[in-house]
Amino acid sequence: GFVLTEQPSGQEPWNLTDFAYLPDGNGLLSTGKEGRVAWVSPEGAVRTIATLPVVAEQDLGLVGIGVAADYATSRQIYLARSVPSGDGYVIRLARWTVTGGYQPTGLTGERILLDLAGDSNVHGITGIVPAEDGTVWVSVGDIAGYTEVDPLALRAQNRDLPHGKILHITADGLGVPGNPYYDVARPGATASKVFASGFRSPFRFSIDERTGLPVVGDVGWNTWEEVNVVRPGANYGWPCWEGKDKTPGYSRLAGCANVGNTDPIAVFRHGSGIDGGNSVTGGIHYTGTSYPAAYRGAYFFGDYTRMKLWTLRYDEQGEVTTPPQSPPMGTGIGRPVKFAAAANGDIVYADIEAGVLRRLSFVEGNTSPVAKVLTSTDPATRTVTFDGSGSFDFDGDALTYDWDFGDGGTATGQRVSHWYAEGTERFTASLTVTDSLGAEGTTEVTVVPGNHSPVITPNVSEQRFAVGEPVTVAATANDVEDGRLDIEWTSAVVHCPEEATCHSHPGPSHSGDGFTYPFTDHPDSRMEFTATATDSEGVSASYTYVAWPREHRVTLTSNVAASLSIPNETGGSSAMVTEGAVVNIEAAPVATDGVSTFANWSNGDTDPATTIVMGGSDLTLTANYTTPVAQRYAADTALRTTLGAPQGPEGTQSGLHYQGYANGGAPNGRDGNIGGARVDLPSVPNARRSR
Known part of the structure; x- marks a missing residue:
């Protein structure tokens, strides 16, 4: 049932490096x-909006793009490229502003966020993921040699250098408060930007909406490819470790002494065997509904060299529950260099070898498009104009338009005109729209070439609505031949978890010029009210008013990385919610470290699964977890007296928790030194620490 379809990327074979969808179905940008x-464009038309100077050798060139979450208003994107500089180059992350309107026309206003010396032509900036909160996640390789042991790779172990790191920064390039080494006095310091360390070439990553944690594919050196769930402050071992093993040639270096390793959730040995890999490309979780249940929520990823596609599943603590398929889900799929989701959640990847995007769809889960037609008639010339632009596809696919005018004439295109000869006064015309997988939708309209079409004049207010707020719609209909016409109203609630996964729930109907109905409490929904008037010849006209919700953002955060969700909205940890709606929020009883336990929400609620009513402004709720350090501190009166009050936020280092106190000392989550005396904390099941 799975099929791969090709879509244009705007780039040539062996030149396509990255792509990102624009909001509101406005096509995509590629590098x-x-x-x-x-x-x-959504229809597949290609326009070059900029050609930037680059050094394009080995891994270098224009290699990464990310679209800001607020692109619709800010028009900002992020680009990663190697920029010529003197006799060499620098590896740069910069923010740009896209010029033009609906159709982008250029780039302006480059703001440099990160410049790194071009010490090697491999393993540079390898991924950009703008977050909903306006921050930006960035992956950086070791920028070190790959043909032999290169001591520069040890920079991946130095938190004061960005090499071999996952960074979490603001839109202006500063560290994000909450990063494990964030220093409020030095937000611009590299350590303040570091989220995790020990990567070689973290080639592509995404954010798991359940936990808010990055999931990355780290390209190996001689033996192993890795998939890692990235935890704050964790060390993933490179160059001292590769996969789950110490790295021959590197592990004996002085800089690798006492360096621990956080195990990957999946490894692939180099080689040509059926399960082998040689250059992993990190992927994304499938969030749609058209794939079979076995694939919903699965993590899709690939291998560039071996041209393979796998999926796997893991739980909120990072334990694999469904390992990668053997043999892989797909082979000979092209050379994937980036994974993203189509509007309906379908997996799409960039194939650099062919220079195209490949979309993985499940035919049985494909929804047929809906054909909509508006007509206008000029009786003097017997010309009828047909407009099919109201047609849509719930999967977000581009459509083709085929017209049958009912007199033997046909045409293609979204908007067409047709002249009808004298002699016959009534025709039935039809429009068939077809999506990329061949599914069709057809509608028919009555055409009377010598008769004017009715005209509907709406009388509505342009506003947004809270749950239960009355929506009033009104209109009048007139016809040149028949005068004032009666209006029939229909209504529907259109539920859209994503804009390309909408479905409609019919509502009440009404006869008359207008009526009032309360706005829906259905999550992720809008309401449509359609007025239809039909003249004595059977020619109809219609008008649809869309009542949009008045929404505000709910964001769930936690003091320790944990699975947080809004089940009746997106299922993720952040969602736009209609004012007045009841919102379900959930926090995992145990954080992703396997030891910290849920205590309460920042609003005082002690139930990890609870509800709130959305107010009139954005809301951030924090799930507070009690860590092993806090548990130990709370249980021991003498210890509290010795240490004094906690100072600043709790941090982690190589998987261990630490906390500063007024009187000095920082007890670790498993064992540590407090005031010069060693304190062993009780054993906690499933506790993790690096080797």
């Missing part, structure tokens, strides 16, 4: 290794 930034 080419040689510096080209292209816009691809």
